[in-house]
Amino acid sequence: xxxxxxxxxxxxxxxxxxxxxxxxxxxxxxxxxxxxxxxxxxxxxxxxxxxxxxxxxxxxxxxxxxxxxxxxxxxxxxxxxxxxxxxxxxxxxxxxxxxxxxxxxxxxxxxxxxxxxxxxxxxxxxxxxxxxxxxxxxxxxxxxxxxxxxxxxxxxxxxxxxxxxxxxxxxxxxxxxxxxxxxxxxxxxxxxxxxxxxxxxxxxxxxxxxxxxxxxxxxxxxxxxxxxxxxxxxxxxxxxxxxxxxxxxxxxxxxx
Amino acid sequence: xxxxxxxxxxxxxxxxxxxxxxxxxxxxxxxxxxxxxxxxxxxxxxxxxxxxxxxxxxxxxxxxxxxxxxxxxxxxxxxxxxxxxxxxxxxxxxxxxxxxxxxxxxxxxxxxxxxxxxxxxxxxxxxxxxxxxxxxxxxxxxxxxxxxxxxxxxxxxxxxxxxxxxxxxxxxxxxxxxxxxxxxxxxxxxxxxxxxxxxxxxxxxxxxxxxxxxxxxxxxxxxxxxxxxxxxxxxxxxxxxxxxxxxxxxxxxxxxxxxxxxxxxxxxxxxxxxxxxxxxxxxxxxxxxxxxxxxxxxxxxxxxxxxxxxxxxxxxxxxxxxxxxxxxxxxxxxxxxxxxxxxxxxxxxxxxxxxxxxxxxxxxxxxxxxxxxxxxxxxxxxxxxxxxxxxxxxxxxxxxxxxxxxxxxxxxxxxxxxxxxxxxxxxxxxxxxxxxxxxxxxxxxxxxxxxxxxxxxxxxxxxx
Ligand SMILES: Cc1cc2nc3c(=O)[nH]c(=O)nc-3n(C[C@H](O)[C@H](O)[C@H](O)COP(=O)(O)OP(=O)(O)OC[C@H]3O[C@@H](n4cnc5c(N)ncnc54)[C@H](O)[C@@H]3O)c2cc1C
Numbered sequence: 001x002x003x004x005x006x007x008x009x010x011x012x013x014x015x016x017x018x019x020x021x022x023x024x025x026x027x028x029x030x031x032x033x034x035x036x037x038x039x040x041x042x043x044x045x046x047x048x049x050x051x052x053x054x055x056x057x058x059x060x061x062x063x064x065x066x067x068x069x070x071x072x073x074x075x076x077x078x079x080x081x082x083x084x085x086x087x088x089x090x091x092x093x094x095x096x097x098x099x100x101x102x103x104x105x106x107x108x109x110x111x112x113x114x115x116x117x118x119x120x121x122x123x124x125x126x127x128x129x130x131x132x133x134x135x136x137x138x139x140x141x142x143x144x145x146x147x148x149x150x151x152x153x154x155x156x157x158x159x160x161x162x163x164x165x166x167x168x169x170x171x172x173x174x175x176x177x178x179x180x181x182x183x184x185x186x187x188x189x190x191x192x193x194x195x196x197x198x199x200x201x202x203x204x205x206x207x208x209x210x211x212x213x214x215x216x217x218x219x220x221x222x223x224x225x226x227x228x229x230x231x232x233x234x235x236x237x238x239x240x241x242x243x244x245x246x247x248x249x250x251x252x253x254x255x256x
Numbered sequence: 257x258x259x260x261x262x263x264x265x266x267x268x269x270x271x272x273x274x275x276x277x278x279x280x281x282x283x284x285x286x287x288x289x290x291x292x293x294x295x296x297x298x299x300x301x302x303x304x305x306x307x308x309x310x311x312x313x314x315x316x317x318x319x320x321x322x323x324x325x326x327x328x329x330x331x332x333x334x335x336x337x338x339x340x341x342x343x344x345x346x347x348x349x350x351x352x353x354x355x356x357x358x359x360x361x362x363x364x365x366x367x368x369x370x371x372x373x374x375x376x377x378x379x380x381x382x383x384x385x386x387x388x389x390x391x392x393x394x395x396x397x398x399x400x401x402x403x404x405x406x407x408x409x410x411x412x413x414x415x416x417x418x419x420x421x422x423x424x425x426x427x428x429x430x431x432x433x434x435x436x437x438x439x440x441x442x443x444x445x446x447x448x449x450x451x452x453x454x455x456x457x458x459x460x461x462x463x464x465x466x467x468x469x470x471x472x473x474x475x476x477x478x479x480x481x482x483x484x485x486x487x488x489x490x491x492x493x494x495x496x497x498x499x500x501x502x503x504x505x506x507x508x509x510x511x512x513x514x515x516x517x518x519x520x521x522x523x524x525x526x527x528x529x530x531x532x533x534x535x536x537x538x539x540x541x542x543x544x545x546x547x548x549x550x551x552x553x554x555x556x557x558x559x560x561x562x563x564x565x566x567x568x569x570x571x572x573x574x575x576x577x578x579x580x581x582x583x584x585x586x587x588x589x590x591x592x593x594x595x596x597x598x599x600x601x602x603x604x605x606x607x608x609x610x611x612x613x614x615x616x617x618x619x620x621x622x623x624x625x626x627x628x629x630x631x632x633x634x635x636x637x638x639x640x641x642x643x644x645x646x647x648x649x650x651x652x653x654x655x656x657x658x659x660x661x662x663x664x665x666x667x668x669x670x671x672x673x674x675x676x677x678x679x680x681x682x683x684x685x686x687x688x689x690x691x692x693x694x695x696x697x698x699x700x701x702x703x704x705x706x707x708x709x710x711x712x713x714x715x716x717x718x719x720x
Contacts, residue, residue, distance in 0.1 A: 035601040043601045054594070068283075068591075089594025116414035117596065118258075210599040 018152045032083020032106075035115050039138040040227055042085055042146070048230060048239035049145060049250070050089045054253050057141060076140040077164055078088030079128055080147030084110035087121050088150055098122040098139070100131055105170075128160045138166035145250075148175040149206045155216045162220035171222060174230070174250040178207035181246045185232075210245050222253035261287040261400070262529050262597060263587075268297065268403060270382065270577030271559025272435030273389040278321045278584035280396045287427060289419065290403035291436075298474075303382040304538040305461050305501035306487060306495035308341060310377045316581055317388075325388035325389045326380055331617070331698030337384040339490045340375035342472040374532045375472065377494060379487050380462075403425065410445055412553035412655045414642060417598065430597040432555045433583070435576075438545060442562035446552040448612040452545040455566060457482045460498040463489065464520065467529025470494055477523070486522050493534070498523065500540070509539050542566055550607045552599035556583060562610075572629040581670035582609050588676065640696075685693075 031037040049070060060075065069070040072094035078087050099121060101107050102108030108123040114121045124131065129220045142165050148154045157174070165171050176182050178246040183204050208216075211226045227246040228251070241250075268290035280286045296302065297697045309317065317323040325336045393399050409420040416428040434442035443450070459482075475486040482499030485718060489495055496522070508519060517533055524531050545564040550557045559576035583606055590602045669676075 035599065036602060047589070047595070050593045054592075065592075081300075083386040088596070113414070118415040179508070 007207060011095065011179065012220045018150065019124065032085060032109055039083070039085070044237065045230070045232075045239050045248075046089065049174065050086070050093075052230075052241055052250060053090075053141075053143065054093055056172070060252075060254070061140070067094075071095035074116060074140040075137075076141045077131075078145070080144070080150070081110060081123065081163060082106050082240055084113055084121065085125070086145055087123075088114065088117065088119055091121055092093055093121050096122075097142075098124060100124045100126045100128065101209060102127045103188065128157070132160055132163045136164065136193065138164050139168065140166060140169045142171045143168070144171065144173040148173060148208055149202060154206075158216045159220040162217075162222055162255065165222070166256055169255050171217070171253045171255065172250065173213060173217070173253070174248065175213065176202065176207045176210050176248055177245055178204065179246055182207055182248075183245050210249060212249070213251055217251070217253045223253070223256045224251055224253040227251040259428040259430055261285045261427065263287075263431045263433060264289060264417070265433045265435055265508070266290075266407065267434065267436035267440075267559070267561065268294070268393075268401070269435060269437060269559065270385055270389065270431070270573055271387075271580060273393055274316075274320070274577050275433055275580030275583055276394055276399055277322070277389065277396065277433060277615045278316075278670055279587060280393075280399045280582045281320060282584050282588045283586065286399045287402055287429065288395075288399060289405050289407065289427075290401075291406060292466075293404045294401060295402075298383070299381060300388055303386065304463070304535060305497075305540075306379050306381045306489060307385065308377050308487060309338075309380055310574050311374050312667060312671045313577045314374075314378050316577055316670045319670050319673050319675040320392065321675075322385075322388045322392050324389055324461055326384060327376075335488055335520055337388075338378040338380050339488050341377045341379060341474045341488060342375045344376060344474045344476065346478070347478045348478045352543050378649055379474075379489050381489065389404040394693065403553060404654045405627070407441065407445075410442065410555075412555065412598075416438050430554065431587075432598075434557045434561045436561055438564040440557065443547060443561050446554055446555055448557070449548045449695060450545050450547060454543045456501060457499050457542045457560060457566075458502045459542055460496075460500065460505055460508055461539045461540065461634070462498075462520075462533050463493055463535035464496055464524075464531050465491075465493050465534045466531045467492070470528060479523065482558075486524070495527075496520070497529070502541070505539055509537060520664075526578045531616060533631070551603040551610055553602075556603060556606050558583065568659075578668075578671065579610055582606065583670040584670060584676070585668040604671065646707040 022074065030119075032039055034040075034045045052072065055065050057074065058070050063070045070093060071090065076090050076095045076097045078090070078097060078099045078250040081087050081101050084099055087097045087110065091246060099107075101110070102121075102123045102125075110121070111123050114123070126134075132145045142161050144158070144161055151157045152198065160169075161171060177187050186202055186207075193199065214224050227245055227249045229242045229246065230239055230245050230248040230250055231242040232239050250254045262284040263276075263279055264287045265272045265279075266289045268288045271448075272288060272290075276286045276288050290297070314323060317326065323338070327336050372563065385710060393401075406422040407419055408422045408424075410432065411418045411420065416430060417432045418426050418428045419432070420426050434440050434446075436442055458718075460718050469492060470486070470488040471490050474488060477484045477486070481501050481504060483497070485495075486499040487495040487497070498508070499505075511519065513533070516537065520532075520533060521531050543564065544566060547557050547562045550562050558579035560572060562579065565572055565575070565576060586602060586609070587597055590597055590599070594627070595602055631688065
């Protein structure tokens with residue numbers, strides 16, 4: 001599918017939009033919500049990421065995570081929201097959610113799905129740069145999950161996103177470490193051997209080491225926590241939060 | 257999306273009610289739809305069976321608050337309704353002849369460590385169980401009965417599933433649980449096929465009184481036409497499951513009371529003194545039936561709607577309870593992760609967790625039945641040797657017993673006897689036991705970890 005088929009938004013700066021990457025994701029957009037389709041790994045991982053984010057938000061904003069809708073009243077921005085896999089659970093947990101994606105097709109798919117599911121989510125076809133420039137009120141929480149490894153300049157990208165976090169608010173980032181293990185598991189394993197992800201989904205050079213991540217967050221004026229690992233157990237088919245940062249990891253930072 | 261209920265359970269039988277109570281306890285809003293009036297289901301003549309409830313299942317009944325009604329002494333002059341099974345004696349025999357001396361003997365005292373001194377299981381009359389479940393469901397604010405009601409159609413979409421009743425009224429929910437039994441209307445409506453195979457047997461069920469105490473021993477006597485089970489009820493009473501070829505069963509059903517009693521005594525022998533039927537006879541055709549899938553669009557099948565097995569191992573209801581316990585656990589987890597309860601991913605988890613176990617048990621029961629329900633000399637010989645070998649090897653025997661009492665494998669919390677902390681409809685409190693994550697969302701609990709072979713929650717094998 002050609003890039004031109006999916007008109008990208010009018011970006012003033014294009015640090016976050018790599019056309020080659022975008023064309024690739026466009027092909028996948030329709031399959032977002034098929035739990036046994038191409039995005040199965042995200043569906044499987046989702047419970048773990050949502051659980052982590054929910055618990056961290058609850059700890060920070062002094063909410064009881066065991067409430068039915070513990071995130072009620074919080075405004076969350078999900079950057080690179082794709083088909084809305086993260087937005088929808090956040091809404092069910094009570095949050096008011098905005099999802100942005102630089103790919104119109106993703107936003108369309110996400111809107112269709114949310115409408116059918118009867119969920120109210122503010123989806124915007126926009127880049128974070130444009131969102132910041134539009135004078136958008138900052139959010140309580142900004143989520144950058146599994147997007148940094150797909151942008152051209154993660155440092156600049158994180159800075160832009162930091163501008164969208166309110167004082168005292170949180171930013172979450174998750175990505176893949178640049179290690180031999182990550183290369184083996186994320187690229188060889190997931191893309192070539194298991195065929196979980198279409199070949200070409202990830203580029204090794206774009207993986208980010210935790211120290212680089214911490215530095216970028218600090219450069220953006222945020223106070224990052226210790227990163228946490230997210231590990232897949234192939235025997236049980238589930239993800240859990242661990243101390244192993246070798247492949248997938250997450251990090252929380254406060255706009256103090 | 258606001259639906260009328262979180263979950264609609266179709267079928268308020270033993271399994272449907274167990275699942276409804278488990279989910280209601282976890283705080284979900286439940287509607288239970290049944291084609292029959294509750295009063296009709298509670299009538300004395302509705303169900304003459306008694307079920308062997310494994311220790312794990314009985315713990316679940318305790319966690320759900322149902323066991324109290326079963327073991328409370330002297331309720332309106334009644335005695336306790338749960339008769340313990342302390343020993344199981346399996347033997348090979350001929351009608352009228354004394355049981356073969358080569359028997360398989362299970363004794364709860366030998367697995368006292370795993371059982372906390374509890375028996376291997378309990379015998380509970382189905383009608384007692386029904387009364388206890390109904391009483392508990394009535395107390396639950398978040399369970400609504402919709403009965404009698406006839407379903408015309410079921411329509412599932414991305415937001416909800418909707419039941420259309422024959423008067424064109426509708427009710428919606430995120431998830432539909434089909435617990436409407438062996439001939440499940442919901443399963444047929446969803447176009448889910450079944451694999452089934454007849455076993456050319458019928459079961460005659462009745463209750464007898466006998467002269468001498470049964471000592472809490474369950475007897476399973478393998479007669480050529482099929483198993484003959486004597487299951488200890490409270491007092492000097494036993495529930496009889498007498499399996500026969502359909503012709504012989506029909507003939508036995510047609511006998512007058514006196515001749516029937518005589519036929520029964522002939523099979524029984526005299527080890528419990530005189531024996532006399534004290535209840536009507538019920539007759540159930542037997543077959544194995546297994547749904548090709550346990551899930552559909554916003555739909556899960558539980559209990560006999562998903563799997564109907566031979567009563568040889570007395571596991572049908574136990575399997576259904578496990579379905580309910582696993583479902584509640586998966587839904588609690590899904591809610592905590594902000595998932596849609598009817599999401600394909602959630603349904604796949606249920607299927608993966610339950611199907612492996614149920615398939616294995618269904619096949620095992622069928623093989624067990626085939627092996628024992630015949631009179632071919634070499635097979636007979638082999639099974640006698642088999643029984644005595646199992647009996648002589650303590651580790652093997654212990655394994656069977658632990659299996660029988662439902663203790664093998666990784667059990668959902670309810671089967672470990674852990675209740676969900678009750679919470680009001682508004683959901684201010686959260687079930688206590690799902691709070692497993694350390695400070696920061698650490699360990700994602702094993703909702704999916706139980707897939708596949710080894711760690712799975714296996715129902716018991718040979719308890720009758
Ligand atoms: C002879 C015999 C002995 C057994 N002994 C044992 C034992 O010792 N231990 C054991 O664990 N199991 C035993 N079983 C199996 C056990 O009885 C069943 O597995 C169990 O009763 C199944 O319960 P259920 O709720 O799934 O189905 P059912 O009990 O069949 O309940 C189905 C419910 O759905 C309702 N319904 C049906 N159609 C509709 C509709 N269209 N709309 C709405 N509602 C509907 C019915 O009114 C009923 O309430 C035995 C079975 C037999 C035949």
